[in-house]
Amino acid sequence: MADIEKYSDQTFEQHRKVNEFGEDFWYARDLQQVLNYEQWRNFLKVIEKAKEACKNSDQLVSDHFAEVSKMVKLGSGAMRNIDDYELSRYACYLIVQNADPKKEVVALGQTYFAVQTRKQELQEQFETLDEDKKRLAIRNELKEHNKSLAEAAQNAGVETAFDYAIFQNHGYKGLYGGLGAKEIHHRKGLKKSHQILDHMGSTELAANLFRATQTDEKLRRENIQGKSNANRTHYEVGEKVRQTIKELGGTMPEDMPTPEKSIKQIERLEQKKRLNLKE
Structure with missing residues (x-):
């Protein structure tokens, strides 16, 4: 099992992207690797659970799980088109909540995205203050x-x-x-x-x-x-x-x-x- 000392907030922060609207997002394929899921099909099961949780929270799934495709380079040098998701901070939070709890990096991810989501909530609340x-x-x-x-x-x-x-x-x-x-x-x-x-x-x-x-x-x-x-x-x-x-x-x-x-x-x-x- 991976040593938890190998991980830090940077484990997730280094994969954070920013879209044209200034909003943070993560690619699901990146998160798959960080959370130590070898097979995409197994990680898709976690994503589906997270999407269901999103729906049950009365959130619009498409706002948090945006389906995209991108070209990647194979070991042979050839290019291949693969499916991916652009995940909001909240989507990542739901994913780590539904990921395998036996993975030590998952526990760190749960803390990281919980804190980040709370910061966003506080920022939104702050904007309503006089x-x-x-x-x-x-x-x-x-x-x-x-x-x-x-x-x-x-x-x-x-x-x-x-x-x-x-x-x-x-x-x-x-x-x-x-x-x-x-x-x-x-x-x-x-x-x-x-x-x-x-x-x-x-x-x-x-x-x-x-x-x-x-x-x-x-x-x-x-x-x-x-x-x-x-x-x-x-x-x-x-x-x-x-x-x-x-x-x-x-x-x-x-x-x-x-x-x-x-x-x-x-x-x-x-x-x-x-x-x-x-x-």
């Missing part, structure tokens, strides 16, 4: 990611609170065109005691969330060591996010308006609403 709730959602996520970023920075050699403040300032300077925390405070008209992140709109918060997550991943992925290297990495990631915003024609973070309400004010209002509902 601006205040979007700000709350991103700010809370940023709090969690900043904990991970602080750990990654510490592993890189950013040890003291003073060092970490400098490290954070480099990220801000990259994203805000050279402006550090002090300059951003002044530009936004904030008091010294105010948390910068509590006085940002959802778009600006999202840019900072991307800065934090990408810096975290880069520090860990490249095993960056040394305070100066960590600081430079944070600056470069922030600068790259800024460049992306510019290329997309977006508003620069320092030019984004400061919301009237802070995150703490929104939290108090939400808490008051919950208390009123209980009465």
Whole structure:
């Protein structure tokens, strides 16, 4: 039996494709190989079970299991036309739920596609929120990611609170065109005691969330060591996010308006609403 340590999220992620509408999909033939099904006819039985589950969930099967054909090269060098499916994330989730549970990679697939499907659901729910709730959602996520970023920075050699403040300032300077925390405070008209992140709109918060997550991943992925290297990495990631915003024609973070309400004010209002509902 295959060793589970051979597998990771990349086992499935490396086969992910994106269609012309920006939607993720996987080819069934690729998934067949990943899930260790030697025969296509045996894997088709799993697909049929998944399609039935899709139908029972009141989903349109054709939206998730699109029949396609493609040319493949045989060992002899000749080309052959074969049947395949373009599978949505949800279709893949149903397939791994109906695949052979004795296969260790299937257990990983069940976790991977369950998490990915949940992320999609949360994204769709997020799009229905008003601006205040979007700000709350991103700010809370940023709090969690900043904990991970602080750990990654510490592993890189950013040890003291003073060092970490400098490290954070480099990220801000990259994203805000050279402006550090002090300059951003002044530009936004904030008091010294105010948390910068509590006085940002959802778009600006999202840019900072991307800065934090990408810096975290880069520090860990490249095993960056040394305070100066960590600081430079944070600056470069922030600068790259800024460049992306510019290329997309977006508003620069320092030019984004400061919301009237802070995150703490929104939290108090939400808490008051919950208390009123209980009465």
